[in-house]
Amino acid sequence: MTTSLDRLLPATERALLYRLATAQAEGRAPSIAAGVAREGEVVWTGVHPPHDADGTEGPGNDTQYRVGSITKTFTAILVMRLRDEGLLDLQDPLEKHLPGTGVGEVTVFQLLGHGAGVRAETPPPWWERTPGSLRPELADVLGEEPLLGPPGQRHHYSNPGYALLGSLVEAVRGESWEDVLRREILEPLGLTRTSVRPQAPAATGWAVHPWADAVLPEPLEDLGVMAPAGQLWSTVGDLCRFGVFLAEGDDRVLSAASVQEMRTPSVPAEDGEVTYGLGVQIVRGGGRTFVGHAGSLPGFLAVVWVSVADGVAAAAVANATSGPAIGPLGAELVEIVATAEPRIPGPWRPLPEVDQDLLALAGPWYWGPQPLGLRLLADGGLELQPLRGGGRGSRFTAAGDGTWTGLDGYYTGETLRVVRREDGSVLHLDLGSFVLTRAPYDPDAGVPGGVDPDGWRGLEN
Template sequence: MSQVGHATARALLRRLAVEQAECRVPSLTAAIVRDGRTAWFGGRGRVGDAAPTPATQYRLGSITKSMVAVVVMRLRDEGALALGDTLDTHLPGAPHGHLTIAQLLSHTAGLTAEPPTTWWERTPGVPVADLFKRLGPGELKHRPGRRFHYSNVGFALLGELVGQLRGTTWLQAVRGEVLAPLGMNDTTARPRHPHATGYAVHPWADVVLAEPEHDADAMSPAGQLWSTPHDLARWAAFLGGDTGGVLCGDTLAEMREPAGVDDGDAWTGGFGLGLQLARTGGRRLSGHTGSMPGFLATVWADPAEGVGVLFMANTTSGLSGRLAIDLLDILDEHEPRLPDEWRPVPADPGLLALTGLWHWGPKPYALRLLPDRGLSLEPLNGGGRASRFVPQADGTWLGLDGYYAGETLRVSADHLDLNTFVFTREPYDAAAPVPGGVSDWHA
């Protein structure tokens, strides 16, 4: 679907208009992406004397981090680094060089949130060498790996890492490896015409104050970029799985895996590898929020539904916090996604014979055949360890998720060996390997 219906568009526009009016936003844009294409765009307020358009630039803030993270993952996929490598493996002499690349990407390194400088978002940036001199032992606030602690400083370090390994700057690497291949040609380090001016809105009067905009220099990988609704819609499509060859799908899925949570046991917000995560209304969203003086932006993608949402505003604060989710709710209410049609697919007779009931000890499990020779093993009563498996060249299967993620499944006609756990057709089959029948069943 490339466009939403009239009633849907009206409902989406009304929600946007309410947000702009009630939150007193100088200008506000939003878009819905469906199946990789922009299905709806809306703009309210004024940029200069005109309404904002899909080509109007706003500052992205921390959404920049997600683009830097993609280059880091490309380096990993090329074999230039491992996520378990320490920073000083590739950046000798860097402060806090004992921290791992994965910890920096996931904000679990324990580094301070902000650099030990003046308020970096509102003042001209300092050079990398100056920043590095300031990052002493006291800037490590938590034991590495202990907890989620958002760190702008961590992405300053990652930006320098990218520049070192690419022999250029983080900006040139992001532009050449991410923005240009995706056609995001209006995403730039400094504003270009037409762009919104960043404003602070007075809390008790309908007046505004222009916010400053500077080159953040060493801190720029944490939030320097400007972009447009058009370009950010392409980024939403990327996050949803339309990677355009920039990143393989498995790597993007890895970036979406939760590495840390920031709101307790029943988490609704967390972080993967450079991507912010949210769980709301049954959705699992990945993307990033962004804020800089005078600007707020958010982009989310729901890969399971093939949908994305974004907004960009030129205000320092004051949005409701519900706009993006409400827009998705409106889309679901008016034009819910239809499930893909079920169609039969060819099945390997040997694998088909393996499907059905198996037992782990006395507990019954169902083995199902998935597309492309994949397997699914899950308990019949819904409680317990369930995983999906994909075939390997050596005849085994590799666990994709759940308890058995990364573990090996070996399949025989009379039993399944899952990392030493043996599943049999009958409970504790005496003829099967360990544990076999331990004794006769009796009353």
């Protein structure tokens, strides 16, 4: 018996709707919309309440909401595309490509990960509630002292930092950030309901009185130079599809390897669970890792999360300045689907062909006395893991010169090399200078420092 993955079970849909309705009622939001994608397809969307208080039709699944700082992830993707095309290096100082900003030698990498030490906000007036025309130049959003301290020392979230990255994109491309965004991300990914300015139907942004059931309309401003930090409007459907991209990549926009690089922490975790990659937030909790971004601007809240391991993405948006816990809501939507309908593993199949030389390397190896297991992977790579207890392990990919490069864990970027005797037989494995042998401290395997000639022994009492 097989089940379709393009739809959810009724009980799962009921649980999602209940969580959405609870978030709207408890968060006192005029409306909340949400969606879930599984294995690359949007499988559920919902909005609550379905009608306005007067009975007229309210926001729907295709209604745009402003998504605030989720815009930063789009800007980061544009920067990564420049890197992949060889037009810049992430370790380049910003001044190399965008001179005269006054931020000295901060690097592109530091800006992407909010590690450049740039101030969190612009000089007054409050940039989110005033026209961008009040700040027409970068100098207007950076102020006289844009840096709080030396770059690279700590994570400090910065909205002006992403204005700098948007201007970097414009300087290198020679086009507006808006035009580059549309051509290089929105159109290839089919995000037809994501735009720089609202396109009907679009929700109205409200502030909800903290002590009364009353609302106040929020101003709607074009952010100008600050647009790359928070300008975009989108729908839950488009955000879910964007979440799928953050899990899988798309060669028309950014390769899976480059997207994975964005999902890799660039700064230490703030509290053991929250950290930041390159344009994406990373949250660990409940045994899962969520990658994506939250966003807010006056009148709106938004989030998109994806659990790569579960193949599930979720998005939630609200037209309220504060109240609903949108970030946790998005994560809970992922958890509802992943728990109720866990990912069906792909079938095991034997390899179409086996490299006999590699097969001869598979099996137990020893780092001193510690047993490790070396496995051949279906994708042609290798995996080295401790056989008991804790310890260091990694996956490796062929480097093309007979060596292997670590992909994750302690040995990320390190080289695994097969050391052979003159007759071609394997002497040992060299992993970043560590020697792995077929037997614990094999005396004939060339262990540095040698092995005591009397060998293994007991100890007299």
